[in-house]
Amino acid sequence: MVTRTAPGPGDDPLDPSQVKRVCAVLALGGVPQADLQDGLQQVRLRLLERGAGGDEPPRDVGAWAAVVASRIAADWHRARHRLERTAARLGRLGLWNEQVPGEQESRLLALTVAEGLDALPPAQRQVLVLRFYADLTVPQMAVELGIPEGTVKSRLHAAAKAMRARLRVDEVV
Structure with missing residues (x-):
């Protein structure tokens, strides 16, 4: 039986190949290059929260992380579109100042x-x-x-x- 230990402080819950996969999923999902590290951090955080909540680690961390990354990319798009719609409404009202x-x-x-x-x-x-x-x-x-x-x-x-x-x-x- 293989026992898994929780990552300690400073340990990355994702191995380098999983990090590359998550970044690729985020980039393919349309997340800008400047925001990839933020998305990667969100995936790491969700994995750590899952462990802290007492849940078993996913069987395939890489696949789980890729699914989470795709959801983060979708959330990023929704937030961006919501901000654009709100900016358009405020612009019509003369209340939006980009400066x-x-x-x-x-x-x-x-x-x-x-x-x-x-x-x-x-x-x-x-x-x-x-x-x-x-x-x-x-x-x-x-x-x-x-x-x-x-x-x-x-x-x-x-x-x-x-x-x-x-x-x-x-x-x-």
Whole structure:
């Protein structure tokens, strides 16, 4: 019986041939040369997370890594296209400035949060706005809205959960 040991600090979970294969899959998937090392790191991280989670290592690490790399390439394309679509929408509104570094990401986040708030039911949107924009506490919101504190807490919980899910779907967080 062969026992596998977890890689120690500094040990690469992928051997050199697997690294080449992952980079090839990423490149064939359209990931730019400048982003290949980031994609490779993501594959390594997922392999390490799998081991840390108590899962058995894949039987064929190279094949598993290639599949993960193809998914990373697809995610890269989706994120790039989403950013392009958002930039086009903001450009039509006159809100996108390519010259200011970091501004695109903050505007993208602001737009996604605004769209997420619009998608919430009015009662949930109301408590989120009061909590995070008006900076009211739960007791203050309960008094202001004329509802029990427990209702405020449950609406806040549901609204925050919905917003987290929305931001994950849009891959903003």
